[in-house]
Amino acid sequence: MAGPPDSVTRMNSSTSRQETPSNSERGIAAGIWIGFALFAIYGSWAPFDFTWESVAPVAEQWEELRSTWGTVRSRTDLMVNVLLGIPLGCFFLAIWGATTKWWQALERFAVMLLTVAAFAVVLEGGQLFLPGRTPSLMDIGAQILGASMGAIAWWLWGAVLQRLMWMGTQKTGGWSLIDFSLLAYLLTLVAYHGYPFRFAVSPVDVYRKFRDGVVVLVPFSGRDFSGVNWSEPLFHASLFVPVGLASARWLGKGARGPAFLKSLAAGLGFVLLLELGQIMVIHRVADVTDLITGGCGVMLGVALGLACRRRGHQTKP
Secondary structure (H helix, E strand, O other): OOOOOOOHHHHHHHHHHHHHHHHHHHHHHHHHHHHHHHHHHHHHOOOOOOOOOOHHHHHHHHHHHOOOOOOOOHHHHHHHHHHHHHHHHHHHHHHHOOOOOHHHHHHHHHHHHHHHHHHHHHHHHHHOOOOOOOOHHHHHHHHHHHHHHHHHHHHHHHHHHHHHHHHHOOEEEOEEEEEEHHHHHHHHHHHHHOOOEEEEEOOOHHHHHHHHOOOOOOOOOOOOOOOOOOHHHHHHHHHHHHHHHHHHHOOOOOOEEEEEEEHHHHHHHHHHHHHHHHEEEEEEEEOOOHHHHHHHHHHHHHHHHHHHHHHHHOOOO
């Protein structure tokens, strides 16, 4: 008996895939969402110099904020928060995938709004403890508005976006969109550590960096980790998690133990080269602390990457 036409088969397969995304697609959407969330945290809380005040002054500040609802202090900040909320709403729904059931779509929309609203409250509330920062209830509303716009964008173009994420898991010519994205991230990291691209080619200049203490050889020296000042090394470690992911993806073949050691060695070598390279860059500080925190991020990325590889092999038909 003849089966359905190829066009119908492809259409049904595409529809099923849109409603039930694969683990790889969910992982891509979740990774993008987390990336935008970390960007928002860094933009709202950097340089993380929190000062823990008593409860009473903070409560008074919050009451003052409530009275300023509806007042726009900066249109630019308002627009930035709206734009930030768009990917938070869109990719939160992308984790679940598309759905044709209206009640299910509304349920997911409600959960997304609650999540983004809670995240926005934490961001703005944290600024109460940051000198020089001015939290605003309008920023919370702007992020919720942006998340709603992101949800509308997902409902309108979610199938196209999910198709792009599906393409990200498919290899073309040996490389997938994920591979190219990881490579672009590594190159961006190299460019960031090399900025402003003024190099100390003279041995005298290198000697002066050591003499002036710009090359720090004692880990965690001169750093105060009381309170919450540990946020800076944690953020630095998070920058190198994708390095470990890339190392595990490209070198993590074979038995578990050797694959882990090989991927970890490559990732740590990358971090070491970056720090050594900063010795040659004028106005850059080379610090052993960054080598340690970056290595921790690489180790976490390698562990996550190898876990994803094993899971992918186990789920293959």
